[in-house]
Amino acid sequence: MFPTPIEKRSRQWQLGYQALLPVVLVIWLLPLIAVAIFSIKPEADFVNGNYWGMPSSFEMFTNYGKVFFESDMPRYLLNSVFITVPTVIGAVILSSMTGFALGVYRFRGNLLIFFMFIAGNFVPFQILMVPVRDLTLNLGLYDTKMGLILFHVAFQTGFCTLFMRNFIRQLPFALIEAARVEGVSEWRIFVYVVLPLMKPALAALSVLIFTFIWNDYFWAIVLTQGPDSQPVTAGITSFNSQFRSAYHLMSAGSIVAALPPVAMFFLMQKHFIAGLTLGAVK
Template sequence: MADIQLPHGTGAPSAKPFNPWPVVIFIILSILAVLFLAPTVGVLFSSIKTTKEIAFGRLWDFPTSVYWGNFADILSNPSVQGYFVNTLLITVPATVISITLGILNGYVFAKLPFRGSGILFLVIISGMFFPPQVILIPLFRLFNGLHLIDTLWSVIFIHIAMGIPICTLLMRNFFATVPNALREAAILEGASEWQVLTKIALPLSLPALAVLVTLQFTWIWNDFLWPLIFIQSDEKRTVMLGIVNLKGQYSVAWGVQGALSLLASLPTLIVFLFFQKYFIKGMTMGAVKG
């Protein structure tokens, strides 16, 4: 541990009065990091161990050999392939459309305010705060009447609607930072509002779009409640329903469940890593500005 202290001792601009602290903090953080990683490591280990090994209590031992059978089982299972296709078919359109609607809303609230638009904006974003259970039953009845129960459409529609508050909020806040003079100049030059939105405001708002893509993709991909209510047949199941369903299919299938959990987490991890820089910035914008 001694070598860790070195960079602090050499060339620090102001000599700090307490030198042991960096080492102590480093040790505390390391212990916490190990504790924090344990559950994730558990999933990782379970995916490369046989269910028998796990049942004998060897899940948490460092693996001495890698068993690929779980992944082979999962990837060759046609219903699991279906789960992934379904989830993608829901997540991609719902993400794109909810963000598009948020852009349209956000532009009006930021650049074309009207009498009562402030209140309307508050009503929309307060939708973020309410537990989804409040609208569950009427929606079930509505979709049942439209014969949308047990179709991917029901889940796509509800995610588009549930995404409107957050997308509107973020886009409005971002569009508000686009200078008004820019818009007015473009309008004077004969541009329409549509052109101002697509040619000026949107290209300036790429960081906000990155945040929304990450948020919406992660939220919709990971969602469990709406598919649980609306989807009934196995062919229409999403990945998250599939993980739960595996428990029923095999009596104990810890290894297979671990492998599927790992695969199911990859898309959101990839999206997050891809947009990470913007995402953390965007999420914390409010925290800095107040």
Template sequence: MFPMPIEKWKPINRALYRASLPVALLIWLLPMLAALVTSIRSNDELMAGNYWGWPQDFAMLENYREALTASPMLHYFWNSCLITIPSVIGAISLAAMAGFALSTYQFRGNTVLFATFVACNFVPQQILMIPVRDLSLSLGLFNTITGMMLFHIAMQTGFCTLFLRNFIKQLPFEMIEAARIEGASEWTVFYRIVLPLIRPALAALAVLVFTFVWNDYFWALVLTQGDDVAPITVGVAALRGQWTTAWNLVSAGSILAALPSVILFFVMQKQFVAGLTFGASKG
């Protein structure tokens, strides 16, 4: 029923598996390595057609400096922070309360409400483009930081609720009952008992939601116009010229845009792994 441990595989299967891992890793990393190498090439090398060879003229400092100064990259970066950080906090806060209610309380419509959260995760976002844009225009939230933030909170809350409801469901319900018998209010049970126990799950979810919102490009194009509230994903696209594209600058901007997500993952790596494996085994 469960996958067989690798140590119990046949020797030939184990050897093929271990030999395929470096190949799969290289294929997966090849686009990122290409972008990293391109970001340190000079424009003359790219114009000469040296796309895959080792750079002959390193222009790392020039490319990254120009990527930061040729467009308002720092302004885009600040917009992304203003959009992403409140979105992560808002989505996780709402989802934690909703997940606690759905996993703890038995009321009419509980299953239907939970099924709604699940179903919303399978709706293609592209079909929501026109309704969401019209709604943002009618509410005066188009091309605003508040509009982008509220939209991402609404979109991510469903996934976060599904994620946290399943984690809270695995907690020993006897602890919650004991706290209620001792006279603790529902808010006390939620803040003092449930939240500390699901802290690894909250950390893992924070990394995921931060990555989703920070890397969003589709809705940044739909709900923004111009450079006033555009996030960094739009800023990287703005590095493309009208007639020619300096791919070394685009690659440098892409590396800069990816750094916050990478840094956040490595900072919270232990909590991220603990959150993903929380409740995976008993004993």
């Protein structure tokens, strides 16, 4: 039913696996490698059609200098920080409380409410583009960072609740019962008993949501416009004009925009893996 681990395969299989793995890895990373190469090429290479050849000159410092000092990229990066961090905090806090309620308490309609959270994850978000945009206009939230934050929190809470509820269901319920016997209030049980045990899940979920929100492009262009509130994913397109596309600057901006989530993952890698694998082995 399950594939045989490579360690238990024959020597020929192991050698083939070791030979093909670097090739597959390079193919998988080829788009990112291409963007990194484009980011150090001069604009003349794109005008002359030198897309895949060696750069005619090394323009890394020039291109990245223009991205940081001759464009609105620093403002777009700050917008992404001001949008992503509150969204992660809000989604994690709400999902922790809803996950606790759905995972610990037994009441009529528990599964129905839980299925409603799950069902929201299967709705194609593209069909919500027009009503969500009209709602932001009616509420005065269009082209504001607060509008993006609120709607990101709303859209991410369903997945986060699914994640948290399933994690809390794996915790030893005897700890909660013991706290109740001692007369501890439900709020203090949540804060002092459950939350400390949820640290791996909180770390893993924070990394996931940070990556989702930071890399979001769809809602960034639907609900915002201009450097006052647009995040960096939408701000990269500002290097394009009606008759000219600065691919070298767009590539440099894409590399800069990709660094924060990559750094976030490596900083939280230990907690991220622990949160995803906790409970996988009895």
